[in-house]
Amino acid sequence: DARVTQTPRHKVTEMGQEVTMRCQPILGHNTVFWYRQTMMQGLELLAYFRNRAPLDDSGMPKDRFSAEMPDATLATLKIQPSEPRDSAVYFCASGLNQGKTDTQYFGPGTRLTVL
Amino acid sequence: AQSVAQPEDQVNVAEGNPLTVKCTYSVSGNPYLFWYVQYPNRGLQFLLKYITGDNLVKGSYGFEAEFNKSQTSFHLKKPSALVSDSALYFCAVRVSGAGGATNKLIFGTGTLLAVQP
Numbered sequence: 436d437a438r439v440t441q442t443p444r445h446k447v448t449e450m451g452q453e454v455t456m457r458c459q460p461i462l463g464h465n466t467v468f469w470y471r472q473t474m475m476q477g478l479e480l481l482a483y484f485r486n487r488a489p490l491d492d493s494g495m496p497k498d499r500f501s502a503e504m505p506d507a508t509l510a511t512l513k514i515q516p517s518e519p520r521d522s523a524v525y526f527c528a529s530g531l532n533q534g535k536t537d538t539q540y541f542g543p544g545t546r547l548t549v550l
Numbered sequence: 551a552q553s554v555a556q557p558e559d560q561v562n563v564a565e566g567n568p569l570t571v572k573c574t575y576s577v578s579g580n581p582y583l584f585w586y587v588q589y590p591n592r593g594l595q596f597l598l599k600y601i602t603g604d605n606l607v608k609g610s611y612g613f614e615a616e617f618n619k620s621q622t623s624f625h626l627k628k629p630s631a632l633v634s635d636s637a638l639y640f641c642a643v644r645v646s647g648a649g650g651a652t653n654k655l656i657f658g659t660g661t662l663l664a665v666q667p
Contacts, residue, residue: 439593468653477658478660491654528593537653539596539655543592
């Protein structure tokens with residue numbers, strides 16, 4: 436049963452610290468997405484990769500956030516420096532972009548608390 | 551602007567009764583519509599999607615959704631609700647970007663479904 440995995444599942448850190456979240460997409464999927472979920476804003480798309488190339492990161496605060504795909508099996512989302520307002524659940528999703536029938540499959544999320 | 555709206559923050563229904571969770575959309579071109587469910591402390595799970603073809607789409611766990619082009623709606627339905635259906639439901643629409651279709655989704659704000667025993 437193929438699944439998207441995310442680590443860590445929970446992270447508590449202090450303001451100013453660097454945070455790195457990792458995602459392993461489903462093997463064979465060629466698109467990866469990072470979302471942030473908060474009570475106030477709901478689900479927000481932060482970044483979107485296809486074939487490891489960033490296609491859209493317009494939803495991501497550029498000054499402190501960065502997203503990369505070092506290889507096809509790993510996507511990372513970094514926050515440096517972290518701030519209390521970054522506290523949220525961060526989801527990774529992957530999909531297979533084959534024309535029109537693509538579906539995104541979500542990981543379990545990383546719950547980030549910045550004190 | 552491309553968007554999706556879920557007009558109800560919460561839907562309450564008694565177990566065994568039919569349920570409907572509403573969704574309306576606004577897109578340019580043909581709509582590609584999705585429903586996802588989120589259980590507490592879990593990621594979103596895919597339920598069903600409409601790409602083309604029959605307006606009634608059947609998905610997981612007995613859910614179905616009806617695509618209505620004239621009303622620009624894609625309501626989620628189930629004939630008989632279960633307590634275990636209680637969760638947060640998201641409608642989403644695939645958006646078109648420069649140069650054609652993308653894999654990018656816009657999600658609604660979510661509707662909390664509460665099924666009472």
